[in-house]
Amino acid sequence: MAVIALDIGGTKIASAVCMPDGSMLFARKRLLQGRTGTAVGTLLTEQLTNLLAAARRHGIVVDAVGVCVPGIASSQTGRVWAPNIPGWEDYPLEQELRAATPLPVYIESDRTCYLSGEMWQGAAKACHSAVFIAVGTGIGAGIVVDGRFLHGAGDIIGATGWMALQSPYQEAYAACGCFEYYASGNGIGARAREAVGADKTYRGVLRRKRVARLTAHDVFAAYQAGDPLAGEILGKAIKLWGMAAANLVSLLNPQKIIWGGGVFGPATRFLDDIYQEACRWAQPISIRQVEFVASQLSGHAGLTGAAYLAIRQTQEAPLVHPQPFT
């Protein structure tokens, strides 16, 4: 059986027909080019319709559609919240796709799709319990336990960036969460701007750029050049990555934690340090049952994961509409 996979990003839509062996046919990318709201939905539906036609011309039977969205997909309503697409605060995506095809449509958050991709073709093969921590501008996690992707009451699973790790509370955490404040891409950049601004005696490499323009990328470059301030900022992030991972391990007892997103990337070199920090905090048996690994899929994780979710869902009872437990 084949499925159609659609991966919506903040700037583009990737799409393909995906075969059961993982090979992708008719793969293409379309830039959003400033599209918003229903125009993004129309572009997506066009991609779907084109792929359905291409599959039909080649005699390929398509059984389902998997969609990766950059935000939260409600399994109850089929509506999507995608903060980077204007007009997608509460977009009826499932309804729109169902109007274009009678096939089953499965919509999932990007973090869940990344994990799905890693389980199929990447770092979490043969795992039944794993967490994918995506550290980019923000921090989120996809979670699978006992072979099932978790959704929760409102499908807001894995809002990891809000983890409370550093008592006492500071008002500065209110906008993004305590963990993100220190250890996301945005957080690392902001902490660098703050530190360089505050320390007038500092003459390191981070001073060579305008303070207001410093990013996490600059901090990693400065660390590479031996800059002590960058070392401090990343040292703090390593502590919090370790604590957050420890909490996931103590609560969920996963087999693997997969680190991905733009920051892992360069922070992958710290995986041993992060594991050592986690060992200090976590349940001592569970921490020995888990491996910390880097993501193995790069740009195509969302598309691969969306395809695999659709393949899995058509092979078993649907999971996306959990029923009350009565």
Next chain:
Amino acid sequence: MAVIALDIGGTKIASAVCMPDGSMLFARKRLLQGRTGTAVGTLLTEQLTNLLAAARRHGIVVDAVGVCVPGIASSQTGRVWAPNIPGWEDYPLEQELRAATPLPVYIESDRTCYLSGEMWQGAAKACHSAVFIAVGTGIGAGIVVDGRFLHGAGDIIGATGWMALQSPYQEAYAACGCFEYYASGNGIGARAREAVGADKTYRGVLRRKRVARLTAHDVFAAYQAGDPLAGEILGKAIKLWGMAAANLVSLLNPQKIIWGGGVFGPATRFLDDIYQEACRWAQPISIRQVEFVASQLSGHAGLTGAAYLAIRQTQEAPLVHPQPFT
């Protein structure tokens, strides 16, 4: 259909035949009276055999056996780790019970059984996603998400007492975990002994007892009497209960968090304060989707929960042996 429920505690075994409406027949309790190892297993098997015979005499068809254990049950091996029963470090409980009956046997940790009981007859009725936080001498949690009880790689789900909440790390956390250090029954007692011992000028009610004998119970009584030191210790615990709950909410997006165990109990009066503290830290949408409530089942939660797990498991595909996700 009826099931047999067995609830093993540190000092007793409770048992009953449980009918589908929740009524318990032939309920009895046997004290362990210092039994250890296989003697506990023998007592348990006797209870099971007696109940099977009683059911048979009354023409009641029993379909399954549910067992609540004070520790961790491995779903892979059927072996049990129960720290309060000497000789049960790796006890082959499932094998022993299977030798006594051909019926399906489902063994679960006490924390998962408590949650199961609350979902059937208590504070979590009609929930598909909920967490039971048991705060007694230690802290553990049972977790259900999307209608399924979580197990994880080694069935060590919900080792909540190990949550990292207070950077930087202190060696004192190594024995029990950071959250337990401040906010378990044992932790509250130990912090009181420490504080009274350290403050020679303190003349409050906690001074009236020998320092080495102070317990969480004394701290709650002193708080009730307006003692400021008790207020400080419980104030710290409230902050950590709030942070830990916030983390569960941000990660798992549950519909309810149910607070139980000996400490809740007297700490139930603080549920509003704990929720307010959690609101400062948690993912802002998820925290509005959750309710914090007190456990509604008292002494029979383990037995009720074990019965319901057995009833549910016989009604659907078994969940206790998760397969690798391939």
